[in-house]
Amino acid sequence: xxxxxxxxxxxxxxxxxxxxxxxxVWPEVLETIRRCNIRNYSIFYKDGLLFxxxxxxxxxxxxxxxxxAADPKTQEWWSxxxxxxxxxxxxxxxxxxxxxxxxxxxx
Numbered sequence: 805x806x807x808x809x810x811x812x813x814x815x816x817x818x819x820x821x822x823x824x825x826x827x828x829v830w831p832e833v834l835e836t837i838r839r840c841n842i843r844n845y846s847i848f849y850k851d852g853l854l855f856x857x858x859x860x861x862x863x864x865x866x867x868x869x870x871x872x873a874a875d876p877k878t879q880e881w882w883s884x885x886x887x888x889x890x891x892x893x894x895x896x897x898x899x900x901x902x903x904x905x906x907x908x909x910x911x
Contacts, residue, residue: 805843806865807909810856810901813890819849822888832877840868854889856901 814822826847837845841862848855862868872878886900895902 806860807906808856808858808860809904809906811892811904812854812901813852813892814849814854815888815890816852818888822854822885823849825884830877830881832875833881836872836875836878840872842868852890854901 841860843859843861845858846856848857860868889900891900892902
């Protein structure tokens with residue numbers, strides 16, 4: 805299992821809409837997340853930033869993320885979410901959510 809932390813900006817006026825969608829995430833999207841080996845997934849908000857945490861239990865993260873990106877219902881979900889988000893200018897090429905470096909963990 806590998807832990808991931810990612811961050812992205814959120815348009816401040818879109819916070820309530822974003823939160824409303826995430827209170828009722830589409831079942832197909834949740835199933836795709838599960839099929840792509842993501843567990844214990846959370847998104848937090850503070851001061852215009854979204855922070856996501858999840859645990860990846862698969863063997864090929866890139867392949868699983870490609871499978872997720874190819875899912876039609878996930879694409880539809882993302883088409884609603886992406887206009888609300890503001891990617892960080894310091895993200896790596898090809899990233900939407902910027903991956904964070906884990907600097908500490910304890911169980």
